[in-house]
Amino acid sequence: MKKATRRQTKAHNDRLILKTIYDKGEISRADIARLTGLTRTTVSDAVAAWMGNGLVAEVGVGRSARGKPPILLSVVDDARHLIGIDLADNVFRGAVVDLRGGIRCRHSLPVDERDGDAALAVVYELVGELVAAASSSILGIGIGAPGLMDPRRGVVRNAVNLDWHDLPLGYLLEERYQLPVYIANDCQVAALAECTFGRGRDVSNLIVIQVGRGVGAGIVLNRSLYCGDGCGAGEIGHVKFVDPGDRCRCGHRGCLETLVSTRAIVRRARAIALDDPGSALHRFAVEPGAIDLDAVFGAFQAGDEQVRSAIADVARVLGRAVAGLVCTLNVECVILAGRVTRFGQEWVELIRDEVGRAALAALADETQIQITELDADIVVLGAAALILSHELGLV
Ligand SMILES: [Zn+2]
Numbered sequence: 356m357k358k359a360t361r362r363q364t365k366a367h368n369d370r371l372i373l374k375t376i377y378d379k380g381e382i383s384r385a386d387i388a389r390l391t392g393l394t395r396t397t398v399s400d401a402v403a404a405w406m407g408n409g410l411v412a413e414v415g416v417g418r419s420a421r422g423k424p425p426i427l428l429s430v431v432d433d434a435r436h437l438i439g440i441d442l443a444d445n446v447f448r449g450a451v452v453d454l455r456g457g458i459r460c461r462h463s464l465p466v467d468e469r470d471g472d473a474a475l476a477v478v479y480e481l482v483g484e485l486v487a488a489a490s491s492s493i494l495g496i497g498i499g500a501p502g503l504m505d506p507r508r509g510v511v512r513n514a515v516n517l518d519w520h521d522l523p524l525g526y527l528l529e530e531r532y533q534l535p536v537y538i539a540n541d542c543q544v545a546a547l548a549e550c551t552f553g554r555g556r557d558v559s560n561l562i563v564i565q566v567g568r569g570v571g572a573g574i575v576l577n578r579s580l581y582c583g584d585g586c587g588a589g590e591i592g593h594v595k596f597v598d599p600g601d602r603c604r605c606g607h608r609g610c611l612e613t614l615v616s617t618r619a620i621v622r623r624a625r626a627i628a629l630d631d632p633g634s635a636l637h638r639f640a641v642e643p644g645a646i647d648l649d650a651v652f653g654a655f656q657a658g659d660e661q662v663r664s665a666i667a668d669v670a671r672v673l674g675r676a677v678a679g680l681v682c683t684l685n686v687e688c689v690i691l692a693g694r695v696t697r698f699g700q701e702w703v704e705l706i707r708d709e710v711g712r713a714a715l716a717a718l719a720d721e722t723q724i725q726i727t728e729l730d731a732d733i734v735v736l737g738a739a740a741l742i743l744s745h746e747l748g749l750v
Pocket of ligand 1: 592593594603604605606607610612
């Protein structure tokens with residue numbers, strides 16, 4: 356380790372001051388100095404610089420027991436816009452996001468997954484639309500993509516669904532839009548979204564488990580995203596759970612994903628419908644081949660016994676996976692996201708029961724398992740948080 360240069364120290368302190376203003380909402384210069392241990396001069400100089408580039412503004416006066424009431428400072432939410440992109444589904448989604456995670460506009464485009472070049476063209480079109488829609492200067496582009504990423508090089512190492520292998524997506528977008536680009540796995544950015552804008556704002560450690568077409572976990576430890584040595588931390592979807600089991604997209608059989616993903620649920624529901632002419636599923640789809648997650652949810656709500664039993668099985672298997680994570684990392688905040696969360700609180704209780712059965716009791720009892728409040732925006736917001744983290748140090 357080397358001693359920090361004066362310039363590095365200044366940059367660090369400037370970011371610390373901005374982050375203190377961001378975290379506190381409204382705060383005076385004197386309180387920043389007190390909280391950070393920096394001198395009033397250092398704080399005043401940094402605040403002047405942040406005000407100079409529009410990121411911070413004076414927003415009113417606070418109370419004071421004696422003397423002049425202090426002027427309060429706040430981060431200007433719309434001072435910069437962030438472009439967040441979610442490539443995890445067969446519809447690419449994106450949004451222009453403000454510095455507080457407020458969504459200024461959304462855009463989405465369907466994609467043909469089998470054609471890697473066509474998928475890349477859709478990314479360009481989506482980013483282009485959003486760049487044009489932003490009404491403030493853009494701080495950067497953040498991407499949450501499925502598969503294995505190399506965030507340091509901005510390379511998609513392997514996204515099987517999109518037929519992308521060693522694609523330098525970060526470089527391509529930087530060249531095209533002349534903006535900083537940050538890329539990470541969709542589940543990993545979902546975890547960043549929770550700790551920046553969601554339920555995880557006040558915790559040090561959390562795990563987000565995304566269950567949609569794919570299954571994966573994002574892990575935040577000490578408020579930093581933990582990606583692992585090969586950037587594959589949290590790839591729980593491809594751990595074998597049954598033997599031999601169904602064939603998985605990864606080439607193996609019996610992976611967690613083949614049991615709990617939306618595809619797995621729909622496949623199981625179609626089998627139920629084919630087998631049982633009296634199934635409630637027939638009310639929600641013209642024929643078994645047309646059953647989708649909406650139809651499964653309809654039959655679940657209508658109280659169809661077989662469908663409810665299938666969803667309970669999904670919860671139990673997922674509970675085992677959560678138990679493994681809880682015992683490995685002892686993280687007390689577990690947040691569930693993705694389309695499967697629509698099965699609601701009853702489904703979460705079943706997962707919690709299974710964690711209680713499968714994990715060390717003392718650890719399971721202390722673990723909170725909740726559904727995200729960020730809904731379908733979680734990856735878009737996480738991609739935006741990735742920019743905030745790198746460009747301003749606000750995460
Ligand atoms: Zn697999």
